[in-house]
Amino acid sequence: MRIVVSGTHASGKSTLVSDFALRHPEFAVLADPFELVDESWDTPSAPLFAAQLRISAARLDPGEAAENLIAERGPIDFLAYLLALDDSTGMSNSLELLEHATSMTREALAHVDLLVVLPLTAADEMAPDADEHLMLRDAMNDVLLDLIGDSEVVGGHTKVVELTGDRSHRLAALETLAIGSTR
Structure with a gap:
């Protein structure tokens, strides 16, 4: 089972991945790609998000990663950041960059069984x-x-679910989806 946990910053991804990993050591954990980029990039930018997208896509390649894994963030996160950067700053990314990012995201998600999205909500934000x-x-x-x-x-391959609720509710739902489906 290959799982990607997605969501905007400060949405609970790290907590959910950590909680799941503690209870399921058979899953390899792929940390947030931000931890793998140059530390001098501390301001959101298209080059920063494009670099993280490349990292997150490459590490989902079946030849490069474990069969059972849980990844904090996937390429869809960084495609969303690239598009949101356009919306929030008014500065446009090149069409070529966005098309390439979309293609990389689509190809990488073909190797993901479960995409867990943690949306912002007033109740569990x-x-x-x-x-x-x-x-x-x-x-x-x-x-x-x-x-x-x-x-x-x-x-069409990737199952997509949105998880809301408190920490224990999200973990229980993820376990049901991930572990319950492999039994």
Whole structure:
């Protein structure tokens, strides 16, 4: 089972991945791609998101990754960030970049069994710091929710679910989807 946990920043991804990994050590954990990029890139930008998209897509290649894995973020996250950056800043990314990002996302998601999306909701929203680029956070959330409904991006193989609720509810739902489906 290959799982990707997606959502905007400060949506609970790290917590869910960590909680799941503690209970299911048979799953390899792929950390947030941000941890693998140059630390000098601390401001959201198209090059930063494109680099993370490439990393997140490459690590989902079946020849490169374990059969059972849970990844914090996938290429769809960074496609959403690229599109949200356009929306929130008014600066357009090149059409070529967006087409390539969409293609990479589609190809990578063909190797994902379960895409878990953690949407922002008033009931279970995390409290981000003021320096968390709140406009971009909200814009990315909206774009991501649109993208998961686009069969041209997600394809037909990947099961997509949105999880809401508190920490224990999200973990229980993920376990039911991931472990219950392999028994």
